[in-house]
Amino acid sequence: MAEPAFDLILRGGRVIDPANGIDAVMDVAITGDRIAAVATGLRGEQAREVIDVQGKLVTPGLIDTHAHVFQHVTGRFGLNADVCGVRSGVSTLVDQGGPSLMTLPAFRHYVAEPSNSRVLCFLSTYLVGGLEGHLYPQLYGPDCVDVDDTIRVGLENRDIVRGVKAHAEVGGKSRWGMDVIRKARDIARGLDVPLYIHLGQLWPEKEKGIVDPDSVIEELVPIMAEGDILAHPFTRHPGGFISTKSGDVHPIVKVALERGVRVDVGHGSHFSFDMARRVLDAGIIPDTLGADMHGYNTHVGSLSEAESEDNPFFGKVRFCLTHAMTELLALGLPMDTVIATATSNAARMIGMDDELGALTKGRIADIAVLDVHTGNFELTDNSGVSVKTDRAIMPAFSLRAGQYMAVDSPVVVEPMRLAS
Template identity: 70%
Template sequence: MEGRPYDLLLKGGRVVDPAQRLDRMLDIAIKDGRIAALEAGLAPELASEVINTEDKLIAPGLIDTHAHIFEHVTGSFGLNPDSCGVRAGVSTLVDQGGPSLMTLPAFRHYVAEPAASRVLCFLSAYLVGGLEGHHYPQLYSPEDVDVKRTIEIGLANRDLVKGIKAHAEVGGKSRWGMEVIKQARDIARGIGVPLYIHLGQLWPEAGKGIDDPDTVIEELVPLMQEGDILAHPFTRHPGGFISCKTGELHPIIREGLDRGLRVDVGHGSHFSFEMAQKVIEAGILPTTLGADMHGYNTDAGQVKATNRESNPFFGKTRFCLTHAMTELLALGMPLTDVVATVTSNAAGMLGIDDEIGSLAVGKTADIAVLERETGRFTLSDNSGMTVTATEAIRPVFSLREGVRYDVDSPVVVEPMDLAS
C-alpha cells in the first residue's frame, strides 16, 4: 500500500546481531532496501507488507567467504551463484580464486552483474585462475604469475576485488618452494587487500617430495601480515594447523594469530571433526566460515566433472553454509560466535562492514531468516567420522536489499535428512 512508512516489516523474530551485541526479540522495518527501524512492538499497519517471523532466528545477511561460482568458465568446478547464494539463504558470496587478471571481465559480466546475490572475489594470483578446480599443477608455477599486471587489474576493479588467493601446500612447495606465495604476497600488498592462503594438500608431490609437511606452515606464516587469512584450519590433509610430527596445534599458528592473522574455515572436502576438535580445544576459533562448495564436492544438479574422483577436493558428504554453521555449534561454539563468522566478521574481512554485516538502522537490508531446530542429527565428515548434534540451522528465506528470496536450492542440507 502507498503512503506507509515502511515497505516490509519482519515481526517478532529473535534477532542475533553480533555487531550490535544484540540477541533478543525485535521487529525489523525496511524501506527502500535499507533497515529503517529495529525495535520491539512496531505496529503492523506501518508497513505495506508484514511477515510473521515468530520462532525464527533473524541474522544479518549471511556472507560466504569461500565460494566457487565462476560458472561454466571454471568448468564443472564452478556452481551457479544464486544456487549457493540467495536461494540457499546467503546474501553475499566471495569467489575464492576463480577469476584472474585474464578472466575478471567475464566474471563481472556473466556472474557478478546478473546474479541476485551480491558477488565479490578474491582474485587469483595465477594467470589461469581456478580453471577446472586447479586440477593441473603445471599451470600454477611462478612463471604463470604476472605480479605487475595483476596489481593493475586489482586496483582497477576494487569494487569486486577484495583480496588475493594463493595456495601453500606440499605439492606446490615440492615444485617451487614458496616463490608463488611471495609473488601473491606482493600482489596483495600492491593492491592493499588481504592475502588468502589455502592450506592442505592440493597437488601430488613432485620429485622426491618434501620430508616434512610442517615446513609449509613454518615458512608461510612469516610471509603474512595482519589481516591476511589462513584457510582450512580443520583440514584433514598434511601441512595445516595440526603438526604431522606432534599431532597437536603447530606453535607458529599462535604466533601468527598474535600478529593479527585471521582464520577462515573453508569447509569444502577438507573439513575434519578430529582436526577441528584439536584446533578448537587449543583455543583457536575461526574468524570466518566459508563453505567452499564447488562442483567436485557438492551436488548442485549440474553435470559432474569426469576427473571428479581423482581430484583431491572430491568429497562424499553434502554440506552448505548453514550446515557448516550447524557443525560449528556441534563443536561447542556459541551461537553468537557462529553467527559472527558469517556476518560481522566476514563483512570486516571484506572491508564492507559500513554497508552489510549488521542490522543497524541505515544498513543495507540483507537479512537471513533461519530456523534453529532441535533433535538428534548425525553429522559426518569426509574421513568417515560422525558426531551427533542436538541442534541444526535451517535457512528459510533471505532478503537481498529488501527483496525476498525463498530457499529452494539443491545444495541446501535439510536437518530432517540428518535426523537420527
C-alpha cells in the same frame, strides 16, 4: 489515512546481530532497500506488509567467504552463483581465486552483474585463475604469475576485488618453494587487500617431495601480515594447522594469530571433526566460515560417479553454508559466535564492515531469516567421521537489498535425522 512508514516488518524473531551486540526478540522494519528500524513493538499498520518470524532467527545477511561460482569458465569447478547465494539464504558470495587478471572482465559481466546475489572475489594470483579447480599444477608456478598486471587489473576493479588468493601446500612447495607465495604477497600489498592462503595438500609432491610437511606453514607465516587469512584450519590433509610430528596445533599458528592473521574455516573437502576439535581445544576460534562448495564436492556439480571417485577434491557429504554453521554449533561454539563468522566478521574480512554484516538503521537491507530445528541429527565429515547434535540451522528465506528471496536451492539439505 497516513501512508505506512515501512514497506515490510519482520515481526517477533530472535534478532542476533553481533556487530551491534543484539540478541533479543525484536522487529525489523525495511523501507525500500534499507533497514528502517530495529525495535520492539512495531505496529502492523505501520507497514505495507508484515511477516511473522516468531521462533526464527533474524540476522544480518549471510556472507560466504569462500565460494566457487565462476560457472563455465572454471569448468566443472564453478557452480551457479544464485544456487550458492540467495537461493540458499546467502546474500553475499566471495569467489576464492576463480577469476584472474585475464578473466576478471568475464567474471564481472557474466557472474557478478547478472546475479541476484552480491558476488565479489579474491583475485587469483595465477594468470589462469581457478581453471578446473587447480587440477593441473604446471599452470600454477611462479612463471605463471604477473605481479604488476594483476595489481593493475585489481585496482581497476576494486569494487569487486576484495583480496588475493594463493595456495601454500606440500605439492607446490616441492616444486617452487615459497616463490609463488611471495609474489602473491606482493600483489596483495600492491592492492592493499588481504592475502588468503589455502592450507592442506592440493597437488601430488614432485619427485622426492619435501621431508617435512610442517615446513610449509613454518615458512609461510613470516610472509603474512595483519589481516591476511589462513584457510582450512580443520583440514585433514598434511601441511595445515596440525603438526604431522606432534599431532597438535603447530606453535607457529599462535604466532600468526598474535600478529593479526585471521582464520577462515573454508569447509569444502577439508573439514574434519577430529582436526577441528584439536584446533578448538587449543583455543583457536575461526574468524569466518566459508562453505567452499564447488563442482567436485557437491551433488549439484557435473561429475559422474566414476569421475567423482577418482577426483582428489571429491567429498560425498552434502553441505552448504548453514550446514557448516550447524557443524560449528555441534562442535560447541555459541550461537552468536557462529552467526558472527558469517556476518560481522565476514564483512570485516572483506573490508565492507561499514556496509554489510550488521542490522544498522540506514544500511542495505540484506537480512537472513533462519530456522533452528531441534531433534536428533547426525553430521558426517569428509573422512566419514560422524557426530550427533540436537540443533540444525536451515535457511527460511532472506532479503537481498530489501527484496524477498525464497530458498529453493538444491544445495540446502537438512542434516540426517536419527530415530528418537
